[in-house]
Amino acid sequence: MLIETLKVLFERDLDKLIHEIELYQKEDNIWITDKEISNSAGNLCLHLIGNLNTYIGATIGGTNYVRDRELEFSLKKIPRQELLASIKETKQVIDQSLNMITEAQLNAEYPLLVLEKKTSTMFFLVHLTTHLSYHLGQINYHRRLLDF
Template sequence: MLSQILEEIFIRDLAILREEILRYDDEESLWIVDGEIANSGGNLALHIAGNLRHFIGAVLGGDGYVRNRESEFSARAVPREKIIAEIDAAAAAIRAVMPGLNKEILEETYPIEVFGRPMTNAFFLTHLATHLNYHLGQINYHRRLTANRKM
């Protein structure tokens, strides 16, 4: 049941992320940073997709995805369609992995220690859902803040 709930939340929020990226005025606006705003909407979207593809698709699903976390934050001027493709790939990884996570698997220890301590798959997947939502809010705010504005 929890895996179905989390899958629904991941897919819902990735669809919202996709729409947020499409709602930016133009591709240039995706990459605006200013003062204390160190991460652009484009970088945050790449980070969300890379994070989910790595921790769910690769670690739990064994799909072979190799993450480049540094690039998630350093990339600039990635075309919007490439960002959308990354979001769609994250959604595909979630759809492939989450249905196979039964109650017993959710209670097992996540295969790697992300925060320097062991945690269950259920705990870490819940963390990933809240992490996605945290950054989704940042992207929404960034998009509205940068609307009709060039840096």
């Protein structure tokens, strides 16, 4: 049951991410930073894509995704359509990966040490949903503050 809930939450919030990126009136504004806002919506989007493809796609789903976290925050001016396509691909990877997970894997220790201490896969997947929501909120505020 938890897996189905997680799939619904990831799909919902990734759909919201798509919507937020589409709502920017000016495509260049996706990449704006200003004053104390050090991460653009585009870089936060790349960060979420990298995060989910690493911790769900590669680790749980066995994809060959290789993350370059530094690029998530240094790349600029990726076209909107490319960002949207990457989000859609990530949605598919998450769905396929979560379809593969067993109850035993869900309750087992997550294979990587990511947080301060080892956690169950279940705990870490819930953590990933909150991480997505956190940055989604930042992107929403970024758009409303800087898309003029």
